[in-house]
Amino acid sequence: MKLERDVIVIGAGPSGAISSALLKQRGWNVLVLEGQRFPRFSIGESLLTHCLDFVDEAGMMPAVERAGFQFKNGAAFVRGDEYGDFDFSDKFTKGRDSTFQVQRAAFDKVLADEAEKQGVEIRYETRVTAVDNSGAKPRVRAVDAKGVEYEVEGKFLLDASGFGRVLPKLLDLETPSKFPVRNAVFTHVADGAAPDAFDRNKIQVIVHPGHRDVWFWLIPFANGRCSLGCVARKEFFDTYPAQLEERLKKLVSEEPFLTRVLANATWDTPARELTGYAANVKSMHGKGFALLGNAAEFLDPVFSSGVTIAMRSASMAAGLLDRQLRGETVDWTNDFEIPLRKGVDTFRAYVKAWYDGRFQDIMFAKTQPPGIRAMICSILAGYAWDQSNPFVAEPERRLDMVAKLCAA
Template sequence: MNPSVPDCDVAIIGAGPAGAAAAARLSQLGQRVHVIERSHFPRFSIGESLLPQSMAYLDAAGLLETVQAAGYQPKNGAAFTHRARTTTIDFRDKTTPGWGTTYQVERADFDQRLIHAAESYGATLEFGTTVSAFDADPERPTLQLDDEHGGTRRLSARFVLDASGYGRVLARLESLERDPRAEPRMAIFSHVADGIDEAAFDREKILIGVHPEDSGIWFWLIPFAEGRASVGVVGDIAALTAQGDTPEARWRALLDQEPRFRHLLRNAKRLREVGEIRGYAASVTRLHGPGYALLGNAGEFLDPVFSSGITIALHSAHLAAPLVDRQLRGGEVDWEDEFETPLRSGVETFRAFVEAWYAGTLQTIVFHEAPPPHFKRWISAVLAGYAWDHENPFVTASRRRLAALAEVCGHRDEVRS
């Protein structure tokens, strides 16, 4: 071993979608990539409903054919239900050019396919290993790795990308965490054999339900292929925990309270233990530092309501990978202007939509009988993942435009009552 030569060019913490996309892209660009993952694949994860914008990022990373060959459930939009009101948003009917369809995926299979595709491009994978320490350095950042057998070693790189998701490794080790500016909520979820026998049910759309008495509580039903589905509920921690003594008791009690979900899932059989995630929102003071950058959930996570997590993760990898390659080849990179600022612009668009959902203004728009058609197409574009399209006024002035449109649609807190 030559101590003057780093162990790899790029070390990537985490083998989820952001890590896999960055690893695939950088390996194709000729960089020596080493991916460190603390778990073993396949492993369960939520965040199972993709957005159409993510398809372009998968394509750019050389991962699109892998996804298309997997036989996942196609997705073309979202359906919403509240009391007797139902409505749909078709992602193909949008203002922004680009993909209008995508997939709904079981993440255990999806993530494994992506990371092994990255391996086929030349990335080295290491599972069952935890990053326990980090030395930031603009030229030779170093990680301390602890394997599951008790071994510890140092790994040097020329650049480090943190794609550790909810583990948020560098955010913790570099003291980057900050208040996420979001109410503490929780998600309760499981997979089912859904048994849905309603011919009119559209499996190509995620179904989002609003609690009939408390619109701060909402439900998801994500149909998968072969009659399976992901079913979950999100809301205020105190409100949800009051529904029962165990995650399963809470999950069942809440699903029984939403008429559409109760009807659709009357024949459902649970396939896995009910899980919970509490206080999932996260934010950081910065997304880059000397010799490193944070991707996806390792930096910012908002809320699952519009399935933005994987799109943000893939967008961050799409931005970061060519910048890392350029820097390692001796070029100049302004990580603030070329990575952090553009990435955060789309995150803030999604944040405005999430906040408008919980405030009731976006629910007013969604459930309005006849919102102005062009406005609906602008909103459809954002919900399809095109949160970086600055030709869209609901991207450039999200909060103001949403508030104005809600007023046009007669928002008087009627959805929240």
């Protein structure tokens, strides 16, 4: 069997759902091949406000609003008895002031269902196992749940396979991330926290008291539950119990804020572990294909930038591909990869500053130079492509300068 479509999308996560809907709206015949059946677990539960701009562009905001996800208006940072938070309404860049914290199983299903309602064809439990882009049109080999294999040929292929990284692996595009290998251990708990125990409208990013490069996330959901995770290098985790829930409980017991907030928590979900998730590619596009979201690059979870980058890449690629399919000559390097990487590089500078301590020095300083909070807040809200923000235009230099001022 051989199918023919205008566009083949690998993966129905956020970047696959948004890109396929935007292309369908422009009149293209899109087939999404998704390896799993939705709803399925995925990590990445704290959204930035900018990502809702793309949900809106794809016409999916009413469905996301109806789903009743936890309201989010900012980010809070905790280190011992030091606390600092950002409210997105204080940001420098114009844009949304709030977003959501979501169980990804439910969120990703809402987006994929909306894409289907708009006419996108999604084949679930269908894995892409091979690709051939040597001919005039790219082809993929798909295998469904019954083991039936078939070929799909398209005019273009979008890889939205996230950590599956289908094309980077099959086409030898992988290149190591410059960040060291870190692991994340995480679970969901019924937190049992009193309503005033902490600000449920913000992600809580908590620094381990003894190790400033080890941190926790506490992401509240709407139903009295929280996502809880800890990020550290493997060598650090090796000194803790091998059993994941025990490991997480031991780490929580070392941190006063979490010990207090989770005193009455019910640990009812098996903990999971992810390792070495930071990844990069030699190129984000090639003959007949482009890479979206995590299939291209993933930095680090600390600033919750993953879904925003995934959706932004989806929106940019859909616009460019539409023009290409209409016969225009387009430039994937200058109109996709370079501008996309600018924002990714902004986040990269912040991630680097988080782990080398500069961001924490700024965050927890007794006084900060006026105006800088609004500019940093914009990046925390996801507006990392706004070149009018000096902290986007020159992130390294600005972060360095302010960290020195704060330390003085």
